[in-house]
Amino acid sequence: MEADTSDAAELTLTDALVQLSFAVQAILGRVGADHDLSVIQGRLLGILRDREPPMAALARYLNLDKSSITGLVDRAERRGLVQRTADPSDGRSVRVAVTDNGRALIELTAAEIDREIALLVRDLSGPERQRLCTLASRLAPRL
Amino acid sequence: MEADTSDAAELTLTDALVQLSFAVQAILGRVGADHDLSVIQGRLLGILRDREPPMAALARYLNLDKSSITGLVDRAERRGLVQRTADPSDGRSVRVAVTDNGRALIELTAAEIDREIALLVRDLSGPERQRLCTLASRLAPRL
DNA sequence: TATTGTTATACTCTATAACTATA
DNA sequence: TATAGTTATAGAGTATAACAATA
Numbered sequence: 001m002e003a004d005t006s007d008a009a010e011l012t013l014t015d016a017l018v019q020l021s022f023a024v025q026a027i028l029g030r031v032g033a034d035h036d037l038s039v040i041q042g043r044l045l046g047i048l049r050d051r052e053p054p055m056a057a058l059a060r061y062l063n064l065d066k067s068s069i070t071g072l073v074d075r076a077e078r079r080g081l082v083q084r085t086a087d088p089s090d091g092r093s094v095r096v097a098v099t100d101n102g103r104a105l106i107e108l109t110a111a112e113i114d115r116e117i118a119l120l121v122r123d124l125s126g127p128e129r130q131r132l133c134t135l136a137s138r139l140a141p142r143l
Numbered sequence: 144m145e146a147d148t149s150d151a152a153e154l155t156l157t158d159a160l161v162q163l164s165f166a167v168q169a170i171l172g173r174v175g176a177d178h179d180l181s182v183i184q185g186r187l188l189g190i191l192r193d194r195e196p197p198m199a200a201l202a203r204y205l206n207l208d209k210s211s212i213t214g215l216v217d218r219a220e221r222r223g224l225v226q227r228t229a230d231p232s233d234g235r236s237v238r239v240a241v242t243d244n245g246r247a248l249i250e251l252t253a254a255e256i257d258r259e260i261a262l263l264v265r266d267l268s269g270p271e272r273q274r275l276c277t278l279a280s281r282l283a284p285r286l
Numbered sequence: 287t288a289t290t291g292t293t294a295t296a297c298t299c300t301a302t303a304a305c306t307a308t309a
Numbered sequence: 310t311a312t313a314g315t316t317a318t319a320g321a322g323t324a325t326a327a328c329a330a331t332a
Binding site: 054056067070092 | 312314
């Protein structure tokens with residue numbers, strides 16, 4: 001039997017990706033919690049960073065039922081992070097936009113997440129990080 | 144302005160890892176939902192695959208409060224997926240073990256997750272998958 | 287006293303079904 | 310009729326605080 005001298009045993013690709021996803025989600029949860037933001041609330045703000053979509057589009061982005069979006073936006077609006085606006089061209093539609101307060105919180109948490117990710121990859125060399133970035137980008141869905 | 148002829152724009156490392164984590168979590172959610180398993184219930188079973196830990200250890204593994212573990216295990220036990228057993232050496236401690244039914248469900252869902260991950264990485268070449276596996280393994284926390 | 291686990295409580299998140307209003 | 314959104318309801322998941330039993 002050969003000795004495994006490396007620190008971490010090589011996982012299967014599935015196990016490695018699943019465990020990595022939990023590690024990243026833990027970062028999102030921890031950073032968000034510091035600002036009373038759940039992962040889904042943070043994700044909502046992230047989507048609104050450069051969009052002003054109607055409720056139905058949010059449901060598609062987040063893969064949630066439209067009734068779940070109502071509550072999600074309700075709670076974010078109550079905190080002053082987002083705002084509903086009527087769509088002049090369709091009386092049924094409600095658009096959601098981030099407020100100035102919401103945008104400030106996005107920038108703040110995004111910077112913290114960046115720092116935490118930097119810690120996560122601290123053992124990788126520069127070229128290794130570049131390779132990981134390229135590979136992960138090819139798997140990340142084009143929103 | 145130069146044209147971007149590639150399919151996917153290169154993301155920052157943070158964005159790539161965050162979006163990849165959501166893609167993987169979406170797979171876990173979708174496969175789990177087909178068997179009435181939430182992500183956290185599936186994760187619980189995954190931990191129990193080769194362990195029989197007390198409640199407090201589960202709380203550490205899952206980074207949840209012990210009171211949350213009570214409910215989580217309650218619901219899994221009610222479905223016959225796990226079982227509480229008394230620890231003979233410590234009257235306060237309760238160990239949690241997966242049942243035969245639970246183990247069958249683990250193997251079933253693990254196989255489906257494997258197939259979904261294979262689809263996720265279908266555009267990567269063999270060597271690219273190997274590189275991704277190695278890099279992700281180095282980031283995945285040693286449980 | 288400290289640790290293990292449960293209970294009570296409150297809130298967020300989520301889906302289903304039924305509803306209103308607009309197209 | 311079909312679509313956009315809300316409401317009512319029920320249940321899962323989570324944390325905090327208070328508790329019981331054991332160490």
